[in-house]
Amino acid sequence: MRKLYLENNKPKKRILRITRFIVVLVVVLVVLEVWMVNRLSTYGDKIQSLKVAQADLELENQILENQISQNGTMLNLESKAKALGFDTTKNLEYFRPANIASAL
Amino acid sequence: MRLNTLKLIYIIIFVTILARLFYWQVFRFDDLSSMAEQQHLVSAKIDAPRGLILSSDKAILASNKPTFLVFGLPKVVKDKVGTAAKLASVFVTATLEKDEKPDPLEIKEKQQDLLSKLSQDLSWVILNKSVDWNIKKAIEDLKIEGIGFDSQSSRFYPEASSAAHVLGFVGSDSLGRQVGYFGVEGFYNGQLKGIGGLVTEEKDARGLPILMGKFSLKEARKGYNLILNIDRAVQYSVEKKLKAGFIKYGAKAASAIVMDPSTGAIIAMASVPNYDPNLFSDFPKEYFKNSIVADAYEPGSTFKVLVMAAGINENLIQPDTLCDICDGPLQISGFSIRTWNNKYNKDANMTDVIVHSDNTGMVFVGKKLGLDKMYQYIQDFGFGKSTQIDLQDETSPDIRPKNDWREIDLATSSFGQGIAVTPIQMIRAVAAIANGGKLLEPHIVKEIQEDDKNTEIKPKVISQPISKEAAQKVTEMMVKAVELGEAKVFAPKGFKIAGKTGTAQIPVAGHYDANKTIASFVGFAPADNPKFVMLVRYDEPSSSIFGAETAAPTFFEIAKELFTYYNIAPSQ
Numbered sequence: 001m002r003k004l005y006l007e008n009n010k011p012k013k014r015i016l017r018i019t020r021f022i023v024v025l026v027v028v029l030v031v032l033e034v035w036m037v038n039r040l041s042t043y044g045d046k047i048q049s050l051k052v053a054q055a056d057l058e059l060e061n062q063i064l065e066n067q068i069s070q071n072g073t074m075l076n077l078e079s080k081a082k083a084l085g086f087d088t089t090k091n092l093e094y095f096r097p098a099n100i101a102s103a104l
Numbered sequence: 105m106r107l108n109t110l111k112l113i114y115i116i117i118f119v120t121i122l123a124r125l126f127y128w129q130v131f132r133f134d135d136l137s138s139m140a141e142q143q144h145l146v147s148a149k150i151d152a153p154r155g156l157i158l159s160s161d162k163a164i165l166a167s168n169k170p171t172f173l174v175f176g177l178p179k180v181v182k183d184k185v186g187t188a189a190k191l192a193s194v195f196v197t198a199t200l201e202k203d204e205k206p207d208p209l210e211i212k213e214k215q216q217d218l219l220s221k222l223s224q225d226l227s228w229v230i231l232n233k234s235v236d237w238n239i240k241k242a243i244e245d246l247k248i249e250g251i252g253f254d255s256q257s258s259r260f261y262p263e264a265s266s267a268a269h270v271l272g273f274v275g276s277d278s279l280g281r282q283v284g285y286f287g288v289e290g291f292y293n294g295q296l297k298g299i300g301g302l303v304t305e306e307k308d309a310r311g312l313p314i315l316m317g318k319f320s321l322k323e324a325r326k327g328y329n330l331i332l333n334i335d336r337a338v339q340y341s342v343e344k345k346l347k348a349g350f351i352k353y354g355a356k357a358a359s360a361i362v363m364d365p366s367t368g369a370i371i372a373m374a375s376v377p378n379y380d381p382n383l384f385s386d387f388p389k390e391y392f393k394n395s396i397v398a399d400a401y402e403p404g405s406t407f408k409v410l411v412m413a414a415g416i417n418e419n420l421i422q423p424d425t426l427c428d429i430c431d432g433p434l435q436i437s438g439f440s441i442r443t444w445n446n447k448y449n450k451d452a453n454m455t456d457v458i459v460h461s462d463n464t465g466m467v468f469v470g471k472k473l474g475l476d477k478m479y480q481y482i483q484d485f486g487f488g489k490s491t492q493i494d495l496q497d498e499t500s501p502d503i504r505p506k507n508d509w510r511e512i513d514l515a516t517s518s519f520g521q522g523i524a525v526t527p528i529q530m531i532r533a534v535a536a537i538a539n540g541g542k543l544l545e546p547h548i549v550k551e552i553q554e555d556d557k558n559t560e561i562k563p564k565v566i567s568q569p570i571s572k573e574a575a576q577k578v579t580e581m582m583v584k585a586v587e588l589g590e591a592k593v594f595a596p597k598g599f600k601i602a603g604k605t606g607t608a609q610i611p612v613a614g615h616y617d618a619n620k621t622i623a624s625f626v627g628f629a630p631a632d633n634p635k636f637v638m639l640v641r642y643d644e645p646s647s648s649i650f651g652a653e654t655a656a657p658t659f660f661e662i663a664k665e666l667f668t669y670y671n672i673a674p675s676q
Contacts, residue, residue: 037316044312055255059170063237069164069262074340094598094673 145318146307151257152298155327157271157288159336160371160550166271166289166381169260171234172253174243178222178229180250187248188218194246195232198239234258259289265380267339269394270332270373270548272496273381286392288330288548290496295552298327329553333369338362341665342372346640349658350376353623354646359395359527360662365535365628365637367563368544370493397493400501400524401641404608405444405461405651406626407520409578410533411469412458414481417574420472423455423581427465430457434464437512441467444607458581459588461605463519470518478514479506484569485533486543487525493546494561501525520608521616530626531639537579538602538628538637540572583631591625591656596664598674602634603627603659605651610644620644623651625659635670638662 070076128136157166174191181187192214196206221229231251240253259274259282272287284293301324306317313319342360350358362372375395379387393399415421431450434441443463449456457465470478482488488503501524504513516522528546536543545564552559570578582602586595591605606624609616623645628637640655640662648654666672 040315043315048312062170066260073263
C-alpha cells in the first residue's frame with residue numbers, strides 16, 4: 001500500500017523539483033541581469049572615451065598619411081635629390097653590343 | 105453603511121487610477137514611448153570618407169584632410185575680449201610662413217571680428233571654418249571655456265597644381281554637400297563619394313552611451329579608390345617642360361598629353377595655365393577647363409598624316425606616288441592654296457608632301473579620296489563624337505554635315521584647316537597609326553578599388569579605321585618628317601621617332617589671322633614599337649608662330665626624358 005502511495009507521488013515530486021529549478025534559474029538570471037546592467041551602465045564613459053581615442057587615432061593616422069604623401073611629392077623629391085648632389089643626366093652614353101667586352 | 109460608503113469610495117478611486125493607468129499604458133503607449141525614445145535615443149550620421157585618387161605607382165594624388173569648424177558659445181564665454189585676442193593670435197599666426205612675423209594690425213582686425221561674433225545675442229556662433237588639426241590643438245591648449253570644434257573633412261591634393269586638370273576638385277553644391285567638379289573628381293563622383301551611415305543608441309542624462317540600451321548601426325560605405333594610369337614622374341616632367349616652353353615661346357596657353365598607344369592609357373596630361381585644386385576658389389573659373397578635352401581647334405598640318413593614311417588605306421596613293429598638281433599655288437573656288445613657305449616641288453612624292461608639309465600635295469590626296477571617303481575617314485578616326493574619356497568636361501566639336509561641304513572645304517580639310525577637333529581626339533587618331541590601325545578608347549583610370557574587389561579598366565578597341573600595312577607606311581613617312589623636316593635640328597639623334605608638325609591659323613571674325621596660330625607637334629616613339637604617343641600644343645606663341653620652332657622642341661625635350669625613364673636605347 002505504502003509502495004503504491006510512493007509510486008503515485010513520484011511524478012508530482014519531479015514536477016515540483018523542475019518548478020523549483022526553473023524558479024531558481026529565473027531568480028539567478030534576474031539577479032545576473034540586474035548585476036550586469038548595474039555594472040555595465042557605469043561603463044558608458046569608458047566606451048565614450050574609447051570612441052574618442054579611436055577617432056583621435058584615426059585622425060592622427062590621416063594627418064600622418066597626408067604628411068607622408070606631401071613629403072613624397074615630385075617637387076619635394078627633386079629638391080631633396082638636388083640637395084643630396086644628384087642632378088639630371090645631360091649626356092647619356094649608350095654602349096653598342098659590339099663595344100662591350102665579352103669572354104668567348 | 106459608512107463602511108460600505110468607504111468601500112465604494114475606495115473602489116471608485118481604484119477604478120479611476122486603473123482607468124488612468126490603462127489610458128497611459130494602452131491608449132497613449134505609442135506617443136509616450138516615442139517621446140521617451142526621442143529623449144534618450146540619439147542618432148548620429150557616420151560620414152563616408154571620399155575615396156582616394158592614386159597615381160599608377162600608388163602615390164596619393166587626392167586624399168582627405170581632417171579640418172575643424174571652430175565655434176563659440178557667447179553665453180558661456182566669460183572673458184570675451186581676452187578670448188578674442190587669444191584666438192586671433194592663433195588664427196593669424198597659423199597662416200604665416202616659418203620665419204614670418206605676425207602683423208599686429210592683422211591680429212587686431214581679426215580680434216575685432218571675433219569679438220563682434222562673440223558679443224552677439226546667440227547661443228552658438230561660427231568663429232572659423234576648415235582649420236587644421238594643429239590650430240585645433242593650439243586652441244585646446246588655451247583651455248578656453250565656451251569654445252568648441254566640429255569635425256569636418258576637406259579634400260587634399262599633395263601634388264598641388266600637378267595634374268590639376270586631370271583630377272578636378274571637390275566643392276559644395278547648393279545644399280552644402282561635397283561634390284566633385286571637373287576631371288576625375290567630377291566624372292567618378294558617384295564612386296568616390298561613398299554612402300553615409302547612421303548609428304542610433306540610447307544615451308544617459310550625461311550623454312554617455314548605455315551599453316544595455318537600444319543600439320542600431322548602419323555602417324557607412326567609404327568611397328572607392330581610383331588608381332590612375334597617370335605616371336607622376338612623366339606628368340612632372342611634362343609639366344616642367346611645358347611650363348618652360350610656355351614662358352619661352354610667349355604662348356597664351358599650352359597643353360601636352362602622353363598616351364600609351366597600345367592600350368589608350370593616358371600617362372600624362374598637362375595644361376597651362378593651371379590651378380591648385382586645394383585653393384581652387386582663388387583662381388579664375390576659366391582655368392578649371394581642361395583644354396585637352398574641352399577645347400576645339402583646327403589641327404593644321406598634324407591632320408595631314410590622317411588624310412594620307414586614308415589615301416594609302418584606300419590604295420589610291422602610295423608613299424612614292426608623284427603629285428601632279430604640286431608645281432604651284434592651286435586655285436579652288438576663287439581661293440588660292442599655297443605651301444607654308446611658298447616653295448613648290450613639281451616632282452614631290454607623298455613622302456615629300458609629309459616631310460615638307462606641302463598643302464598642295466594634300467589637296468592632291470583629298471581630291472583622290474573625294475568627299476565621301478574623306479568624310480567617312482574623318483568619322484572613322486573618331487572626329488565629331490566624344491572619345492568617352494573618363495573626364496567630366498569632355499566636349500566634341502561637330503563635323504559640318506556632308507551636304508554643306510564645298511570643294512574648298514574638301515581641299516582645306518586635307519591639310520587640317522576648316523575642321524575642328526579636340527587634342528584628345530587628335531592624339532587618339534594618331535595613336536591608331538602608332539598601334540597598327542586600332543582606334544582605342546582613352547582612359548585615365550586604370551583600376552577601381554572597391555571594398556572587396558578591384559575592377560580593372562581594360563583597353564577597349566573601338567574600330568580599325570586603317571590597316572596595319574597602311575599604318576606602317578604612314579609611320580615611315582612620319583619618321584622621314586622628323587629626320588628631314590623643319591624640326592630635324594631638335595630631334596634626338598639615334599632614336600627612330602615618327603612625328604609631324606602643325607601650324608594652324610586661328611579663325612578670327614570670319615577670316616584667318618596669319619599672326620595668330622596654334623603650333624603643335626604630334627608623334628610617337630620608338631616608331632617601330634611605340635611606347636608613347638604625344639601631342640604638344642601652344643596657343644598663339646609669340647616668339648615664333650611655327651610648330652617646328654615651338655611645339656617640336658618641347659616634344660623632343662620631353663621625349664628625351666621619356667627615353668631615359670623607359671630605358672629606351674637609340675636604335676640607329
